[in-house]
Every structure is written in C-alpha cells, then in structure tokens.
Amino acid sequence: MDEVQDLKKIILPLSVITVIDLSRVGRELDQLDEFMVQSAIRTPGTPMQLPRLSKMLDDVATANKINLLEEPHRKALLNALGYLKEHAPKLHISFAAEPSAQFINKIADYIRANISTVALLQVGLQPTIAAGCILRSPNHQFDLSLRQHLKDNRSQLAEYIHAVKDAPHPTPMQAAVAPKAVV
Secondary structure (H helix, E strand, O other): OOOHHHHHHOOEEEEEEEEHHHHHHHHHHHHHHHHHHHHHHHOOHHHHHHOOHHHHHHHHHHHHOOOOOHHHHHHHHHHHHOOOOOOOOEEEEEEOOOOOOOHHHHHHHHHHOOOOOOOOEEEEHHHOOEEEEEEEOOEHHOOOEEEHHHHHOOOHHHHHHHHHHHHOOOOOHHHHHOOOOOO
C-alpha cells in the first residue's frame, strides 16, 4: 500500500492531538504487538492477560476500523502512525496561560476540519503575550497576541492617549455638582 494514501485514509480522533499523544499510541501498540508475538510462542493453556488498552489507542482502532488482535492490522497501523509522526502537519500554539482541555479540543477540531485531518498540535506557554496566541508552523508564524496588536497600532494608541490628555477635564468640584446621566 502507498504510504501517502494511508496518510489520507487514517483518521486521528480528537483524543490524539499532540505528537506526544501519537507517540504514546505508537508505543502502546508496539507493546501490544510484542505481547501478542510472545503469547503465540507460550505453552498452550498458560494463563495470560491481555494488556489494558488506553482510550487513545482504542479510539484510533475504532475510528479506523482496525482489529488489534490481527497482526496485519497492527503492523499497518504501526506503519501509518510512524509515517504520521514524521510527515503529519505540525502546529505549535503558545498561550499566555494554560488553556483548558475543552478549548484545545475545539481548536484541534477546527484545524482538522479546515486544514488537515491528521494535523498535530503542540501547546506551549508564553506569559509575555498577555492575551491571544502565537501560532507557528514550520514555514510561518502568526502573532495573534494583544502585545503584537498594540505594537502594530502604537501610533493610533498614542493619538488616543494625547487626545484624552489634551481634552478639558472637569475639576473635582464640577464633577461632584454635575447632574448624572439617566440611563
């Protein structure tokens, strides 16, 4: 099978968002494969217990309709995961504070729906951005932070500050006597 076609066919569920998640699924699948190989050479009748599968591996197998008990299916999935680890689009997003898992899931869902169905994210923290985020791909960087927005609009911000500074201000006595606006 052509690996590029496999990349187009494989489905990554939202439980597998980061490169680390993909590596964990690959390691777990490799351990399951090793267990299955060892169980084939054991003496028949020897008690054995199948290792527990993580939700991520179970989700990947279910989404791709793969039977993990069948060796060809496991090998094909291992190859596809290895290929994804090397070739899937990777995006790094930095936030000022730790985003919630629910928020990351929404971002991953949007990216997989609009950019690539197998895109992987890496989330980082960068407190200096104040608000917003910085999105980096291997080829581009998009600074969507409040800091960058203020930097880009520095002259307009300075005009507003000077306008407020130069505007007539009521004295404390005038402000206390002035009628209040009715809403």
